Amino acid sequence: MIRLEDTYRHKGQRRELVNLLRKKGITDEGVLNVINAIPRHFFFESALHSHAYEDKAFPIGEGQTISQPYTVAFQTELLEVKQGDKILEIGTGSGYQAAVLFLLGAEVHSIEYQPKLYERTKKFLPRLGININFYQGDGSKGLPAQAPFDKIIVTAGAPVVPHSLLEQLNVNGILVIPVGDRNSQKMLKLTKVSPTEIMQEEYDNFAFVPLLGDEGWKPSK
Secondary structure, eight states, rough: OOOOOOHHHHHHHHHHHHHHHHHTTTOOOHHHHHHHHHHGGGGGGGGGGGGTTTSSSSEETEEEEOHHHHHHHHHHHTTTOOTOOOEEEEOOOOSSHHHHHHTTTTTTEEEESHOOOOOOOOHHGGGTTTOEEEEOOOOGGOOTOOOOOEEEEEEEESSOOOHHHHOOOOOOOOEEEESSSSOOOEEEEEEEEEEEEEEEEEEEEEEOOOOTTSSSSSOOO
């Protein structure tokens, strides 16, 4: 088993990263405190440890990436996480975003499309004391068996907002999702004001890997 070490150097790099996120406009102290607490280098191959606290996305295999810290912080801030929120995460990936949500006090349900990533992260996160609910499958359709959810976060770019996700959201719930083409997506925050009314807010453009599935992009053959 790989030994996980969090040194003074790593902690200093995290403080610098948090300062950078503040300069970029992240104001939620809860989000910043959690990012300061999570050893992001644990989520990287050892050869890439020196890059773990750069504000960049990095590949994690299976055509997926660990999102840049600013993106994680931005999406999490939009989600307005409250203690005890039941949150669905679409795209477990490395598990870093799920760890952020868990440490903010959420009950996290996370679904991953890629079987190998699902197996790897399901084994890895509990080693850090991060206990979430793992699922493997088509996240574009949500997780109807566990619905409804207070919040839903999508960490892959969708061509449209999947109708299934809005259906699985509680009234007053929030969905944060990047929507656009395969190269660039606009970040959307959708609040379910009533069973039939959605309030939509638009933010900056980001670049995510594609959301694969029936209500996302069709996988390449």
